[in-house]
Amino acid sequence: MESVIRAAVVYVVLLVLFRIAGKRSLAEVTSFDLVLLLIISEATQQAMIDNDNSMTNALLLVATLIGMNILLSVATKRWKSFDKLVEDVPLVILKDGAPIRERMRKERVDENDIMEAARATEGLERLDQIKYAILERTGHITIVPK
Amino acid sequence: MAQPKRFKDGAVDRPVTAREASNLQVNEDMRFQERDWLGQRVGWFALALLLLAACLGLLGSGPLSQAERSDGRGFTIEYDRFVRHGAQTSLVLRAASHAVRGEQARVTVTRQFLATNDLQRSIPEPGAARGRSEEVELAYDTQPGEGLQVRWIVEPDELGRHATTFRLNDGPPVEIAQFTYP
Numbered sequence: 001m002e003s004v005i006r007a008a009v010v011y012v013v014l015l016v017l018f019r020i021a022g023k024r025s026l027a028e029v030t031s032f033d034l035v036l037l038l039i040i041s042e043a044t045q046q047a048m049i050d051n052d053n054s055m056t057n058a059l060l061l062v063a064t065l066i067g068m069n070i071l072l073s074v075a076t077k078r079w080k081s082f083d084k085l086v087e088d089v090p091l092v093i094l095k096d097g098a099p100i101r102e103r104m105r106k107e108r109v110d111e112n113d114i115m116e117a118a119r120a121t122e123g124l125e126r127l128d129q130i131k132y133a134i135l136e137r138t139g140h141i142t143i144v145p146k
Numbered sequence: 147m148a149q150p151k152r153f154k155d156g157a158v159d160r161p162v163t164a165r166e167a168s169n170l171q172v173n174e175d176m177r178f179q180e181r182d183w184l185g186q187r188v189g190w191f192a193l194a195l196l197l198l199a200a201c202l203g204l205l206g207s208g209p210l211s212q213a214e215r216s217d218g219r220g221f222t223i224e225y226d227r228f229v230r231h232g233a234q235t236s237l238v239l240r241a242a243s244h245a246v247r248g249e250q251a252r253v254t255v256t257r258q259f260l261a262t263n264d265l266q267r268s269i270p271e272p273g274a275a276r277g278r279s280e281e282v283e284l285a286y287d288t289q290p291g292e293g294l295q296v297r298w299i300v301e302p303d304e305l306g307r308h309a310t311t312f313r314l315n316d317g318p319p320v321e322i323a324q325f326t327y328p
Contacts, residue, residue: 020189050232088182089175092162100159106183134172144170 097128220245
């Protein structure tokens with residue numbers, strides 16, 4: 001029972017922490033973010049395993065984590081408001097070449113981030129070639145060219 | 147929807163109208179988004195408070211966790227108020243020379259303490275241990291005219307608040323309380 005509780009608590013705490021961190025927290029995995037991810041996994045691993053190195057424990061932990069994920073996906077499909085709470089909502093951050101700065105400030109993205117996405121996905125050269133830039137729930141910026 | 151914000155350089159944000167958003171088929175929800183931003187800021191604040199509390203020792207060892215209790219007759223116990231399940235912590239039992247009479251110092255501790263903590267090591271080791279119904283008595287050899295200092299390495303086993311009573315020889319009881327975090 002303890003392993004199930006441990007894994008469930010770690011799952012929920014990580015969900016809340018990453019939600020607090022915002023859309024962009026780990027969307028673009030830089031080399032340092034990768035290191036950060038590894039450290040986080042190492043730290044949580046200790047809390048979940050707690051001296052019990054048995055196969056049963058490992059299987060239970062994996063089963064709990066995957067079970068929580070299934071549960072969450074079912075719940076987010078059923079309840080729209082829960083979906084928003086857990087998965088966030090997309091946000092238009094640029095319209096007709098004009099950045100909506102207040103929104104960008106609150107999401108901590110800048111014009112360079114938008115241009116980076118525009119170059120990478122659409123091969124655009126300037127902001128005014130963009131009709132809409134949308135900060136998606138995953139933290140990625142998608143571009144609708146003019 | 148919030149008023150468009152004017153910036154120092156005169157630029158104004160043009161918000162996305164509902165029609166534009168629906169043309170785009172973007173599932174934007176500014177009411178939720180505003181609350182979400184607020185929630186995130188509250189979350190940051192809570193996170194900062196949590197880390198501050200941890201640094202101060204409210205979640206484990208630290209300045210606010212260190213405590214000392216004495217029986218008023220030269221027997222003191224140094225301990226941590228806040229400990230963590232499965233993480234080693236130590237207690238230092240100190241007796242002044244005048245508090246130790248004879249060649250043995252008998253330290254009595256409530257049995258509950260040994261049930262909720264794993265006493266891993268005592269430095270020095272006690273010469274003898276004797277169990278009673280509610281207490282356990284540990285006898286440490288001492289040199290005449292010298293005091294006693296014992297360090298216990300313990301690993302808390304049970305969550306929550308636990309009170310423990312210590313006694314040196316037949317002296318008055320010293321009660322300490324510890325809180326064990328998961």
